[in-house]
Amino acid sequence: MTREERRTGPVVVYGATGYTGRLVAEELLARGERVVLSGRSAERLDALAERLGEGVEDVVPAALDDAAALRDAAGRGPVLANCAGPFARTGDAVLAAATAAGAHYLDTTGEQHWMRRVFDHHDGALRAAGVAAIPGMGFDYVPGDLLCHLVGRELQPLRRVTVAYDTQDFGMTRGTMRSALEMMDGRDVVYEGGRWRTGGARPVREHARFPAPLGRRLVARYPAGEILTVPRHLQVREVVARLTAVSIAPRVVAPVLPAATPVLSRLLRGRLKGALDAAIGRLPEGPPEGERRAVRWTIVAIAEGEGGQRAAGVVTGPDIYGLTAHTIAEGAQRLAAPTFTGVGALGPAGAFDAAELLDALAPFGVQWRRDDALAA
Missing domain, CATH: 3.30.360.10 (Dihydrodipicolinate Reductase; domain 2)
Structure with missing residues (x-):
């Protein structure tokens, strides 16, 4: 999928300074994507941006209780990847910000309870905003x-x-x-x-x-x-x-x-x-x-x-964690493609062609x- 075939704009990685968040940011950069790094600690975000170098478009500190800052971060690109678990404690604020900003959302959760909240409580708002959310877009599940x-x-x-x-x-x-x-x-x-x-x-x-x-x-x-x-x-x-x-x-x-x-x-x-x-x-x-x-x-x-x-x-x-970075990056690129038309809360096989996506993971092993x- 070429850059011309994708919607413009970087991928926003929330929780970028965490273990999985860093792997996700690195994988996106390795694919030639631009990223915006976000999370709670400005100091840690700046240090990560300096280490990652070219391709980091911006750093946007945003605490979970700061709705305006979260929405500002989410609005910097067409897709937000949330890597800040546990999602039962953090997910609502980040997903609400992405929805309000009109950004597609995916995350690395393995928490069934959080996934149920996305389907049961966020689906209506996602559809009204014309965006999709895919919780569990990592090894889980x-x-x-x-x-x-x-x-x-x-x-x-x-x-x-x-x-x-x-x-x-x-x-x-x-x-x-x-x-x-x-x-x-x-x-x-x-x-x-x-x-x-x-x-x-x-x-x-x-x-x-x-x-x-x-x-x-x-x-x-x-x-x-x-x-x-x-x-x-x-x-x-x-x-x-x-x-x-x-x-x-x-x-x-x-x-x-x-x-x-x-x-x-x-x-x-x-x-x-x-x-x-x-x-x-x-x-x-x-x-x-x-x-x-x-x-x-x-x-x-x-x-x-x-x-x-x-x-x-x-x-x-x-x-498992390397694969999660791979699937998040793959999912973010597919969500940003002009051909993607899904809205609402979706699972991986509900959002993408199952055989095509599974085959796309072959280079990772x-x-x-x-x-x-x-x-x-």
């Missing part, structure tokens, strides 16, 4: 949402779509840890019988099949974004999301994690969340580059038609394929 669409579209109407995640050697940033606290406090929803409802705290002890060498793995409930996005682009009665226990807990603890999740959810609705949040603040900002690049992940999607037909697919790749043996 671009590959999974696209894969679900590709395996399920030919079998509609569908009885169920199941998506299962596995990550290897994933070191989280402070922002991801804080988002995880928001995700695990029991506010998640499930999609059953063709409708969304509160998921509650039901324990799950199941196994999911992954391609070799992973094989059969113990999984836990996962408040994934696909539960919200997949029913908006597929005709389906139930969407199930699972995450391998070893993805989020040491191997000695993983076997008890599925049963312990309800208890943990109740504890996180009390004082424990604040105590853990404070402890997270004393940890390193994120994994070193070598560790970040060493991460490997696998996502499996299985679609079941009403008539019993089944199809499955798998997508794999490296470097993302690979996908049909694997119907996983559905047998």
Whole structure:
């Protein structure tokens, strides 16, 4: 996509000085885009702009409680990329500013509760402004949402779509840890019988099949974004999301994690969340580059038609945070294209062609394929 084919103007990166925000800004600059850096600390923004050099068009400090400054920042370009989590605490102000400024919005969230707010509470204002918002335009939940669409579209109407995640050697940033606290406090929803409802705290002890060498793995409930996005682009009665226990807990603890999740959810609705949040603040900002690049992940999607037909697919790749920077940059360029006409709250597969976008991730090392043996 050439620059002449895109709307003019830089991409505004809010939360630019954070771990993921810096990666997003660097990826955009590597693609020849101009960027406007925004966030709460003028000093840190100036230091980042000096380090990044050419291509940084402006620096716009904007606190979350300063609506005028946020709108000024959002109005500097046709697209705003929000990298400042946890989004349950920050998202409303930034998305409202983008909407008021007439800018498309995307973010790096993994928080299902925030995504639900975008769909339920911001969609009307977005449509009235003629702009789109795509929450979860990072590793969470671009590959999974696209894969679900590709395996399920030919079998509609569908009885169920199941998506299962596995990550290897994933070191989280402070922002991801804080988002995880928001995700695990029991506010998640499930999609059953063709409708969304509160998921509650039901324990799950199941196994999911992954391609070799992973094989059969113990999984836990996962408040994934696909539960919200997949029913908006597929005709389906139930969407199930699972995450391998070893993805989020040491191997000695993983076997008890599925049963312990309800208890943990109740504890996180009390004082424990604040105590853990404070402890997270004393940890390193994120994994070193070598560790970040060493991460490997696998996502499996299985679609079941009403008539019993089944199809499955798998997508794999490296470097969760690097991929998030890649998908945010890819999404920002597509949103800025004159051919993009979407409005309102959208998921990745609702905003873009699923196969085309997934194929566009191949240079980063993302690979996908049909694997119907996983559905047998």
